[in-house]
Amino acid sequence: MHYQSAYLKSPWKCELRTLELPDFLPDAHVLIRVEACGICGTDLSHAEDKLDDWQPFGHEIAGVIERLGSQCDGLHVGDTVVLESSGFCGRCDSCRDGRVDLCNKAPNFWKAGPSLGFSEYMIAPACCVVRYDGLTPEAASLAEPAGVAYDMIKTADIRHGDKVCLIGPGPIGLMAIPMALKSGADEVVCIGRTRNSKRLEAAEKLGAKVVASDLALSAHTELHHQFDRVLVTAPVQIIPQALSLLAYGGVLSYIGIGTGDGTIQFDANDFHYRKLQLRGSFASPALYYPIVLKMLKNGTISADTIISHRIPLRDIGQAMTLCKEDKGQTIKVVITTENIAPQV
Ligand SMILES: [Zn+2]
Ligand SMILES: [Zn+2]
Structure with missing residues (x-):
């Protein structure tokens, strides 16, 4: 089965590629069907002058678990989830001394597969999956930048x-x-x-x-x-x-x-x-998702005020140009993937 994934290269080049879904998932990894992913200032800075070669991008991710590898206890196909952009290991000296905020040694999704959040599908380690409910995928995708705030x-x-x-x-x-x-x-x-x-x-x-x-x-x-x-x-x-x-x-x-x-x-x-x-302040590892999801849910953070644009994945190039050219009129631009029927 094939799916679409956006790739980025400096300066300001963006293209959609057709990739093949993997047959097998590594242990303790899940396949996510992405529903929403926000464009971040880092994506714009990368588009400007940081990427000599094509790279997948998008790290403010909300989606649904499509498939589970082995050792994914507690997670189920169909769970709505957001992804921590980095995590702590729980075993190093910093973690054992109670400073998980100083550890970045857990597996993360950045190199887990050929696609990131601006895709229909991506692979992520089970340890960075946080389940949510009661929010739209667009609102839930704010969890990552809200954790930074x-x-x-x-x-x-x-x-x-x-x-x-x-x-x-x-x-x-x-x-x-x-x-x-x-x-x-x-x-x-x-x-x-x-x-x-x-x-x-x-x-x-x-x-x-x-x-x-x-x-x-x-x-x-x-x-x-x-x-x-x-x-x-x-x-x-x-x-x-x-x-x-x-x-x-x-x-x-x-x-x-x-x-x-x-x-x-x-x-x-x-x-x-x-x-x-x-x-x-440097929100790496990405902490506090349960707290900020609660704030999004109870209206402390008004997602409707933060999200200024919702743009489908097929128009990601235009969305990037919009962010570049009209900063004053955009706040958070969220890319959405409507339920596109599987392309065989
Ligand atoms: Zn970000
Ligand atoms: Zn650690």
Whole structure:
């Protein structure tokens, strides 16, 4: 049986290939029929200049178990599932010391088969499968980026009554707004560029006060020294200015992907005398799926506010172009695979 799978190559080349489903699955692996997969900032960055050769892509995955290999206890054909993009082993020193967040040694889906999430089917290790119910596949596919947002929130260690500032209203930043409020923040102020109007509207809907500005943060002196916590999901170059928003003893939690040169300079005297903290969030291994699935289910995170576009797999090339060219009008673009009859 054949199926369709999208491949990517820099710069901005995307093609659908026809692949053959495997006859046998390795032990402790499952075959997933993908129903929805979100386009992530990392996919765009890879499309731009990171891939010299064709690669399958897509890692924000929701689907249905189609087939089971041996040793897949507790899983059943027909289960609706999302996939952790990386996992912990449970056996290394970090895991045994209770720091599973420092381990990345579990099998993952990245090299498990010839296709990833922008496909009709893919193979994944059973250990990265998390079952869900009560959500659409599109909403469930937000579990991966929501886990990233939750890691940033945990890293920021938000306390009751904190004033929080969010810089960067992409999908991850936006999902962090209700999470920060639920974690006890009194208010969340979201700063974004005016061209990102759709994203700023969403920020407001999700409970933030919005500052739409094309000025540098250094020009916004009214915001300086105002925030107990600053969450940054924007290129690293913003960090020196973002530190000036922190109140005495404040914490900045940063998540970013490589955007060219990651070198920054900031005033270490200010950092020292104002007892500031700069913390890196990196959601690998991918934790917290049960928590964020609950947030998606109970409406803490409004999937309808985050998902701006649903586009079928056959149009993935156009979807990538849309994300590239109209950042301000897209929030999360989710690729869907309708029930396509098996091609024999
Ligand atoms: Zn992602
Ligand atoms: Zn481990």
